[in-house]
Amino acid sequence: MAVASVDLIGIGKRFGATEVLQDVTLRAADGEFLAILGASGCGKSTLLRILAGLEGADRGQVRLGGEEVGHLRPKARDLAMVFQSYALYPYMTVRQNITLPLQMRRLSALQRLPLLGRLAPGGRALRAGITADVDAVAGPLQLSALMERRPAQLSGGQRQRVALGRAMVRQPAAFLMDEPLSNLDAKLRVEARAEIVAMQRRLSATILYVTHDQVEAMTMADRVAVMQAGRVLQVAPPQHLYDEPASIDVARFVGSPPMNIIPALLDETGMVELAGHVLPWHAQGRAGARVMAGIRPESLVPRPGGLPATLKRVERLGAEAVLHCALPGVEDTVLARVETAIANGLSPGGTIPLMPRRVLLFQEAGLRMECRPHPAATPAMEGALG
Ligand SMILES: Nc1ncnc2c1ncn2[C@@H]1O[C@H](COP(=O)(O)OP(=O)(O)OP(=O)(O)O)[C@@H](O)[C@H]1O
Ligand SMILES: [Mg+2]
Known part of the structure; x- marks a missing residue:
């Protein structure tokens, strides 16, 4: 796994007359789990989209592993996004859903063809490598027994693990997660939190995790960035945020x-x-x-x-x-x-x-x-x- 630090430096963004991000500077170190916590509309998703290259910033820099990536297209940034809606392909099996990103990366157009692809030069070996990588991800996520099912035949938590598997199999430099658990009921959410944290520890992955749920941010993250109206109010480890809030707004946001x-x-x-x-x-x-x-x-x-x-x-x-x-x-x-x-x-x-x-x-x-x-x-x- 290529682990990378993620830097956002002085990011500014307007949509029309609205300034949705104002001078946002954030750093996630190699292997750090950074939660971005804030109320609806404060600019969390916009920030992740800028990081991923899906949206352009008006000001500021994005760096991955210390390298400026502002000019790079989303695909070239080597980031995996996991969204609230898992966006699994409903007509594909779990195995096909997880396999697809690797096929797109590693196989040529010819090699990807269902039948001819097996005969294309090099196709067989590449496919064997892909299968091995998919199985290696499926095991720890406890998906091995579900590989031939379709998304409709899975629980919400299982679907979420498939979405994670699909993100992990590419071995991205960092994961960007945007409220990935908000579709789950309370019990599943607690289990899924633990799974994501375990995955993060196992891979020493860098994760930027967006949520408006303070419990989620506090229980999962190494550090939490509290955002309000397009600004970062404070970045600190969860306990420090709780004990030493820098302002009333942070104090009110954290704790129940x-x-x-x-x-x-x-x-x-x-x-x-x-x-x-x-x-x-x-x-x-x-x-x-x-x-x-x-x-x-x-x-x-x-x-x-x-x-x-x-x-x-x-x-x-x-x-x-x-x-x-x-x-x-x-x-x-x-x-x-x-x-x-x-x-x-x-x-x-x-x-x-x-x-x-x-x-x-x-x-x-x-x-x-x-x-x-x-x-x-x-x-x-x-x-x-x-
Ligand atoms: N493409 C767009 N055009 C115009 N305004 C937009 C666009 N995308 C987002 N906004 C506005 O920018 C602000 C920040 O949106 P964003 O989606 O980043 O918020 P968020 O913190 O992710 O909220 P939520 O928790 O509800 O997902 C909101 O006021 C939103 O209405
Ligand atoms: Mg959002």
């Missing part, structure tokens, strides 16, 4: 239930004042500055001395429960994720003190600000922070 974003103030010593309470978190900023506090639902814990929350509703998820709460002076519902045992002791209408174990701070405009636990925290709060 979503991060609480609560308007707050800095007091005269730089402490964070939220819902009328001073929290033991400190930031550099002028007194009275309006900021936004970001608190993950799992880091709001019921503790004495916490924020006075009124319980509105308990949402039970089995082992855990999500408390839907109101804070004084805070418009949005605040969510806390707790163990079910804790939720069982609570009833709607009651008050619970909720202490944030970790607070992220953002400027009103949305960019992240530095914020640290304050050394002069009150004893009650220190206890809560442990």
Whole structure:
């Protein structure tokens, strides 16, 4: 497998008056699984199509393995695309579907003819090589027993594996996958995710994987690029994205239930004042500055001395429960994720003190600000922070 790095450098693209990509710079290293995560219409597919050469960019460069490929036609770029619709040939068997790309590459027009092709010079040996390569791909994808079926006789997950097989058999420099699992039901999708990741590890393949599903991006990728309205907001490993989002937009996009974003103030010593309470978190900023506090639902814990929350509703998820709460002076519902045992002791209408174990701070405009636990925290709060 020719493994290759993929670089997009300063890519810009307009469709008419709409600027769909603005200065997008992204790099997938050799053998890296890079997810591109973003809401519908943010430009993900356009980006992949530019990479594949199916669409031209207005600005910027595409490099494969360090080489500029802007002038190369799609076929010459040595990339395999796997789309949401698998686009299998319905009248061909699984074997024929997987074999076709190799026949197109390795056989001459004469050698490809059904009967005469076998008699054409060199045809027999080339065909044997193709069969061996197809079988080598089919085995690990567990397609060997399905080779004579047609797509209509396969489950969604099996079809998806055929589409993968067809992409893999060419041994491309990199795979471009555009929402390849969105046709599958929840259970199949979990299995298919695992299969793609296993394939990627086995081949050390470079993959650019487009999805609007944050769970998919977070569970599969080495790094995730979060896109919004044609821009890349942040590129980071999944856990880093979750723990250290660079902006409110990224913080909101990643995590379920979503991060609480609560308007707050800095007091005269730089402490964070939220819902009328001073929290033991400190930031550099002028007194009275309006900021936004970001608190993950799992880091709001019921503790004495916490924020006075009124319980509105308990949402039970089995082992855990999500408390839907109101804070004084805070418009949005605040969510806390707790163990079910804790939720069982609570009833709607009651008050619970909720202490944030970790607070992220953002400027009103949305960019992240530095914020640290304050050394002069009150004893009650220190206890809560442990
Ligand atoms: N050929 C085209 N002509 C005009 N506008 C287009 C064209 N292709 C895409 N667009 C617009 O460009 C924007 C980005 O489209 P794109 O398909 O890249 O989004 P996406 O992130 O893949 O969305 P989705 O998750 O829905 O697939 C959209 O607003 C879309 O309407
Ligand atoms: Mg798309």
